Amino acid sequence: MALFFTVTLAVSIAGMLLLLGFKRYELSSGKLLFVSGRPAIGNFFKYVFWWIEKVLPALVRVYGRRAFRFAKAALQRGLARSILWLERTLEHILRTVREKTETPRAPGEASAFLREVAEHKRKLSRRIKKQPTKEE
Numbered sequence: 001m002a003l004f005f006t007v008t009l010a011v012s013i014a015g016m017l018l019l020l021g022f023k024r025y026e027l028s029s030g031k032l033l034f035v036s037g038r039p040a041i042g043n044f045f046k047y048v049f050w051w052i053e054k055v056l057p058a059l060v061r062v063y064g065r066r067a068f069r070f071a072k073a074a075l076q077r078g079l080a081r082s083i084l085w086l087e088r089t090l091e092h093i094l095r096t097v098r099e100k101t102e103t104p105r106a107p108g109e110a111s112a113f114l115r116e117v118a119e120h121k122r123k124l125s126r127r128i129k130k131q132p133t134k135e136e
Contacts, residue, residue: 022033034041110118 026032032038
């Protein structure tokens with residue numbers, strides 16, 4: 001990059017020295033160089049500067065807006081997709097947690113001990129319902 005700028009500076013300095021040399025020759029000799037080509041060169045540079053001053057900034061604005069809208073839409077799509085991915089991941093984690101914490105159910109009849117415990121709980125709950133409360 002430094003080489004590019006150095007070469008550009010050298011070419012610019014050489015061009016300026018060449019223009020100063022032409023101008024010095026014109027002033028010392030009284031002769032004008034490129035007399036017939038000067039209007040065409042002036043029109044060419046007028047057109048080039050019109051492009052640089054008017055057209056290119058307008059193009060940069062138009063394409064800058066387009067690029068901004070495209071980037072905004074791409075960001076919105078990416079954000080929506082990442083939210084959907086996060087939602088699917090959380091649903092998967094929730095499903096896994098539910099499967100891991102669910103009580104295992106063996107097919108068949110309960111053991112005699114469990115039947116006795118269940119019968120005892122039923123009896124206790126009937127007693128509690130039958131006892132009057134203190135407010136009555």
